[in-house]
Amino acid sequence: MIEVEIQNENRQTQERIRFAAVPRIGEGIRLREPDGFWASYDVLDVWYQKADYGDVWVPYLHVRMTPSEGEIDAANDAQSPEREVVPFKI
Known part of the structure; x- marks a missing residue:
């Protein structure tokens, strides 16, 4: 078994x-x-x-909660081509 340290982006925990x-x-x-x-x-x-003890390397993971289907749908709706495109002006 490999002991892995997990850093949770959503909860800011380890x-x-x-x-x-x-x-x-x-x-x-x-x-x-x-x-x-x-x-x-x-x-x-x-x-x-590298761990504090011996010649051992400890793996670390950075994780984020998987978005739910509702969140994915909302993001897709926000990026839909139905929105008006405004040209860039200087």
Whole structure:
């Protein structure tokens, strides 16, 4: 088992979790929320730092909650081509 430090962008927290393999950038992981429910998170960044003890490198993950379908739909609506295009003027 590999102990990985996870830095949660949404909650501004850090926690250590054990994995069989270090998740890669773009992969999704499930983390338990403080309310006891599971939530999906996307891995934004993976890096390694040398530990305080011995010649060991500790993996770190930077994660952000996966947007829900409603949030994705709202973002797509905001970018729809139906909006009026205003030319740039100097």
